[in-house]
Amino acid sequence: MTQTQTPNPIFVEHHDRIYDRYSAHVNHRFARVLELIGFDKVFVRAKGAWLWDQDGRRYLDFLGGYSVHNTGRNHDRVKAALIDWLQSDGASMVQMEGSPLEARLAEKLAQITPGELDTCFFTNSGSETSDVAIKFARKATRKPRVLYLKSGFHGLTYGALSCSDDEMWRDGFGPFLPGCTMIPWDDLDALEREVSKGDVACLLMEPIQGEGGVRIPSDRYLPEALRILHAHGSLLAVDEVQTGFGRTGKWFAVDHWGIQPDIMAVSKGMSGGYVPVGAVVTTRKIFDKVYEDLSHAVCQTSTFGGGALAMVGALAVIEVMESEKIVENSAKVGAELLSRLQAMQSRFELVREVRGKGLMIGIEFGEPRSLTLKAGWKLVHRANRGLFGQMVSVPLMRDHAILTQIAGHNQDVHKLAPPLTIGDEEVGAFVTAYERVLVDLHKFPGPIWDLGTTLLKNSVSW
Ligand SMILES: Cc1ncc(COP(=O)(O)O)c(C=O)c1O
Numbered sequence: 001m002t003q004t005q006t007p008n009p010i011f012v013e014h015h016d017r018i019y020d021r022y023s024a025h026v027n028h029r030f031a032r033v034l035e036l037i038g039f040d041k042v043f044v045r046a047k048g049a050w051l052w053d054q055d056g057r058r059y060l061d062f063l064g065g066y067s068v069h070n071t072g073r074n075h076d077r078v079k080a081a082l083i084d085w086l087q088s089d090g091a092s093m094v095q096m097e098g099s100p101l102e103a104r105l106a107e108k109l110a111q112i113t114p115g116e117l118d119t120c121f122f123t124n125s126g127s128e129t130s131d132v133a134i135k136f137a138r139k140a141t142r143k144p145r146v147l148y149l150k151s152g153f154h155g156l157t158y159g160a161l162s163c164s165d166d167e168m169w170r171d172g173f174g175p176f177l178p179g180c181t182m183i184p185w186d187d188l189d190a191l192e193r194e195v196s197k198g199d200v201a202c203l204l205m206e207p208i209q210g211e212g213g214v215r216i217p218s219d220r221y222l223p224e225a226l227r228i229l230h231a232h233g234s235l236l237a238v239d240e241v242q243t244g245f246g247r248t249g250k251w252f253a254v255d256h257w258g259i260q261p262d263i264m265a266v267s268k269g270m271s272g273g274y275v276p277v278g279a280v281v282t283t284r285k286i287f288d289k290v291y292e293d294l295s296h297a298v299c300q301t302s303t304f305g306g307g308a309l310a311m312v313g314a315l316a317v318i319e320v321m322e323s324e325k326i327v328e329n330s331a332k333v334g335a336e337l338l339s340r341l342q343a344m345q346s347r348f349e350l351v352r353e354v355r356g357k358g359l360m361i362g363i364e365f366g367e368p369r370s371l372t373l374k375a376g377w378k379l380v381h382r383a384n385r386g387l388f389g390q391m392v393s394v395p396l397m398r399d400h401a402i403l404t405q406i407a408g409h410n411q412d413v414h415k416l417a418p419p420l421t422i423g424d425e426e427v428g429a430f431v432t433a434y435e436r437v438l439v440d441l442h443k444f445p446g447p448i449w450d451l452g453t454t455l456l457k458n459s460v461s462w
């Protein structure tokens with residue numbers, strides 16, 4: 001609000017017929033999916049891990065804006081920093097200057113990222129960051145090929161998409177960037193076979209896969225992969241877009257294995273959910289090979305990259321994360337949530353595995369043993385691969401006001417990514433609700449399977 005407390009018409013007077021207008025002018029297919037699964041709400045307020053809709057109903061957010069709201073929605077100190085910056089009439093995007101805010105944030109990132117990662121290039125999204133990581137690796141090594149992992153996801157711009165698995169994202173968008181090769185998950189021999197050909201710029205990988213279904217590599221993989229890559233003059237580029245900024249209970253997921261990658265991509269949780277931002281963090285040595293002389297001083301650049309609001313947001317987020325010990329909270333509360341969910345696993349035969357680190361948790365469903373449930377499982381999966389997961393997220397939303405979703409392309413995995421500020425209240429509410437949904441899910445026939453049938457009938461028009 002302005003100083004006179006007059007509601008700003010730009011954002012307060014447009015809450016009527018939202019979905020009609022959204023459908024008419026944005027994405028009517030997505031609007032229809034939201035309507036079918038009962039997610040067609042209009043949220044008007046948000047704080048911490050909670051959202052409120054137009055009717056005043058309160059929702060618990062275990063989606064976290066896809067891992068964006070790590071410090072909780074509308075954190076007072078992040079908000080205040082952004083307001084203060086706006087009120088200062090400061091100079092942003094001068095372009096022909098060494099931005100003081102970029103310098104400050106880059107210094108800070110050098111402190112919190114591992115080892116000798118000390119030089120930053122600022123971006124505006126996760127996908128752009130993946131693209132820049134690929135470009136840096138190719139130019140620094142002067143090698144053409146990029147390896148990526150089965151079920152990996154790095155974004156949807158062309159470089160990122162060329163290194164992302166799954167037809168759901170790729171169908172119809174080819175041809176892709178040449179030289180991108182998918183290798184099997186967690187298989188060091190396969191990595192060595194490709195890398196020893198001598199033409200590999202980098203392996204681009206998520207230290208823990210997000211959209212692939214919260215998949216954690218074996219403890220040997222990352223340290224050994226780094227050794228193999230370096231032995232052949234290739235680089236390790238890690239995509240920490242989703243896992244970074246405390247999500248897994250460490251500042252960065254690679255910290256679980258104590259390694260220093262050559263290139264690190266970060267974004268999402270970096271600026272408190274307010275301003276698009278991302279960064280490629282690398283070593284000075286690699287940076288110098290990319291920006292090789294003065295005539296290449298701007299060979300990779302981005303108009304909005306390093307914008308003041310993004311930098312202020314990220315600096316405020318880091319300050320809040322440090323002072324409120326948010327990484328530690330993610331580790332502690334995540335361990336509690338994980339163990340309570342794992343304790344339920346043996347009682348529910350549709351739950352195959354509960355896994356995760358910190359507050360990045362995946363609940364994987366699998367084919368059950370008992371005959372009736374098995375028949376239902378098969379029927380649903382034959383009809384639509386994303387349907388079963390919705391049979392869990394829909395009742396959670398409808399009956400318990402908890403916002404969650406399935407992993408992007410491993411759709412039998414329910415992925416939890418709440419704000420990292422949650423505590424006992426949120427964990428208790430979630431576990432109680434989840435248990436009730438699992439009890440209902442294991443009644444066949446029952447209301448959740450009826451819901452599945454309804455979704456199935458309607459899905460003809462998806
Ligand atoms: C690991 C990873 N990399 C990259 C991206 C792409 O980020 P963005 O949607 O900001 O382009 C995502 C998005 O979910 C992601 O999870």
